[in-house]
Amino acid sequence: MTARGTVRVERVVTSGTFSLDGDTFDVDNNVWLIGDDEEVLIVDAAHDARTIHEAVAGRHVTAIVCTHAHDDHIDAAAELSVLTGAPVLLHPGDNELWSLTHPGRKPDGELSDGRVLTVAGIELQVIHSPGHTWGSCSLHAPFLNAVFTGDTLFHGGPGATGRSYSDRPTIEASLRNRILTLPGGTVVHTGHGEDTTIAAERLNVPAV
Template identity: 85%
Template structure:
């Protein structure tokens, strides 16, 4: 393992804003995750405050802005952040319609597809399609860091919400059971809102078939 590998780390930026869907608006705090080293970084979600996120990048090369899903509170800063960093915005195709509600006329730059491997700072980031919270929701699994970034699919306490458009409770539960709970139990779960958890801690919180 090289010195560079040792320098790979996860940074969190908490941003504040609103979430709007189905005619309702709520105040929310979002976790924005930066994965990388002193030279390169991958941004997970672009919530609310492009300049605060850009400041946390601290001059590093941004390989991509990966959006776990297209609810407005996770992508509202994506276009501006892409301009500030020069990085492409990546999103699963099944969330393009949701994306267009926030960014009409501005398409994403690439797609997150199940099984795709992104690279940053010499490590692999595996894309896991996790439909249910939205149809295009994805998690990002980083084996080197023993961590998974789950957006709003899996929280401390169980599955994310499915009471709004573009969502389905049986789908999210099956997606979590089949694609996330199979990861090693000590895998750290870094969520889109709130505190971290682990895969083992959440196994009792997801209903069995």
């Protein structure tokens, strides 16, 4: 498979709230568009479907990939799917969480460890990386020297645990065994905040 044209990563920042376990917080989310001038894949449909749709700018959307099912990452997924005609993909480990936000609509397809998604002539490999939630997944794009980690890995270390559907030892094991084994120069595009690299974050995840 050969990449077509200039494949690039675009970030759209949207704002809204995150609610779980009776608490609500204001948050800014990173929405990632991966593709070229003809088609894109969207990583996380956060808060504002119309702003994301504007960034798509008429391109064909191959899929809306949910890194996990916390409401701030999926609240715009159903509307964005209608606007773009693209399927919403989620790991089944997060179906219960998904149903809290979209009780009348199921995802259109399943993410699974090792599944390969394609867009604009490049491949993205799904890495099941549970811990922040049971169904959390990352997307590794070797062509772009990048990984999209949702809330599993941030600039500064692992994503949050301690709420429902999460577990600290599990997220640390996912990072040690699945994510931090990627090449050190791999750019980490996160669900919130700034980018980092695999090499930088190896220092921030405890050893066994």
